Amino acid sequence: MDIVSPENRFLEESKSAELTACLQTIQETTVDDIAKFSDKTCRELARLIVCRSYPSTVLELCHLVVAAVHCGTPDRRYEPLFFSSGTARTSSFQSFFLQIKNPSPAFTFAQKTVEINYWDQVFTINYSRMPVLSALLEFLMTTIGYGQLDDHMAPALQAMPAHKQVSEMANALSKSLYGYLADHLPPVQEQRKSQSFLRFLSANATAGLSAIALNDNSVLDYWLAHSSADTNNQTLDVKTYRSVFRMACQLIRILQYADEQYRLTSALPIGTDFDGGEIDPSDLEQALAEIDPGNDPLDDLEEVTGAGLKIVTKREMTLLREVLHGDAVGRELTRSILRNATFGEAQAGLVQALRQSKSSLSAELISDLPDDDYRARISQYAALAGHLDQMLLAILYVLTDAGHAFALSIALALKPDLDLSPLAAGVDEPDWQDDTVVSFTAATAARQFFAAMKNPDGDLRPLFEQAEKTYKAISRQGFAKKPVAQRPAIEQFVHGGAALMALRKELSALLHRHLTPIDWDQQMQTDRPLFRAQFMILYGGQNG
């Protein structure tokens, strides 16, 4: 194992702290008390930085600056787009561009994209990319500085530049960022933080490193064996069960991704010869984007909630994040999820108490832990599942009221046995071989669905009444007395509903499939002494 001298580690940590402070600033930026950048955007930015795959994103940013300056706004500056258009969400940027009264003919503002027609080439930017481009701009301002950034942007600020000029601008800007990161971010290949975990799993696996080698026992065994080691000589914090569990969750997703790639292409997406420079940073970033939990429905739900539609409270969101880690984790690390929720939380409390007391903790305090047992936790998750159902019903009411086709999907998610066959009555089946056929049947069925929902004598009426009653009983932000009818608000309900459906499905699988075969009382009896003994070693004065 690599040994890092204390002096060098201090220097490395100082450099990383500078970069962490930059990212932290971006995470903490607010607009009217709402986080300007979603967690998803912050993680996407961090991945670009860590993988050093930012050049293509810097190029997009430079084109966006051209669009901001030359699109037809009076001040011909890029700052208003990034700093006066509200929170950095797709919809904010879309509104900014679609509201321009007399756009320059060099630009085409469509529903999903901005098209820049340079004399030598066309460049298209999706509105959905703009949040991360905005975060990148702020990152550049905190790292290389606004003055230097503005100097790089100078060619875009006068007359409309050529596509080639924008590419040159982007290259120069990427070079500046490269120079900054060379001083502040050690390359991924030089990190060896997770080596001990991987070696432990490999040593304990019989069939090579695969998802099978990683299970509830190996996570617990690794933590028990390594958490009390001398942390001064370790490059990775494995003292907390939470950090080990988190690493295990990430590894499960990584191995699952690797298996899928092998199945599809018989090869991994990246070269594995680090020293030979085989790794393509953008491939690694693309792989991480699929592996990283930043792209899951939890983030979508948080984004919708942050935008003012309070489908879940902060406490409910915390509980969802505690229990849902993806299907593979739910299936393979079921016990670890509950251990993390109960003993992980208890350990966080101990760490907090230790910081306040500045001395070792009493045996009584440790022996009282955890506050909740597994069964109590599972009951909370079951109640949470009930809440998700209620919110989905309320969203069904809003979307039915608005005549949005997504209501059908929600109705089927809530009532999988719903018989919708009568809706097909009177619909002539079109020739599905004909490519020009748009789903006429679906449109007609949707119309009949809404009619059936509102028909006092229809079969779907009870579901509609239940949805209406549920909606009217909710008094949370975004759930007005009368459902909103504006399209952007309806779209928020659709996004929220889609995220809820996915989360509800995962939670249901966990509650009804993965958790049920386990005797949780017995499990608590087995786990409690193990965790308490380890907490005593870590915090009870036996380990300094």
Next chain:
Amino acid sequence: MVDPTANPKYRFAETALEALAQVDQLLASPSPGPKKASPSEMHSYAVNPDHQPTDTLLQALKNSPQVQRDFHCLLNNTAQYHMPQVAAASSGQIEQREANGCKISFRPSRADAKQMYVIIESAGNLNFSPDILFVCANNGDFHRLPLPPAQNGRIQLLLDRDNEIATGLLDIKSEVYLK
């Protein structure tokens, strides 16, 4: 025994896990070092008269040469009027500043010698109504004053002479911005 690290899947897992650990580390909070000034806040402070600055921004504007340079640059790009250092004034104090049709003049108060009037006006532009006045002192300090609405293109202020805005306005080495 086979070396597991020679397995491509192992090495991929290692690279991906290290990268995600670095992502987590970068996004971990709180960072032990001093906080950075937020670009969004810098912009708000430069253009929005109602913005209440955080201590982090004020400290950075006072102590960080890079933030001072950046903020100066931001004012250059966002302010409506810029009055640079005054070149020729032997006494080191001035009676008025002028730039691009905008004038700031200074008159002593007859009622109180410790006070002075600052009159900000535009030649002929009745829509003239800047929201904020910035004084950039020669030592790098920034002083900011949200302005009352203009009356017929004219804003009149009564300031104590020892007020840092007043001393900055009268100092030939200061720069003044109006947004």
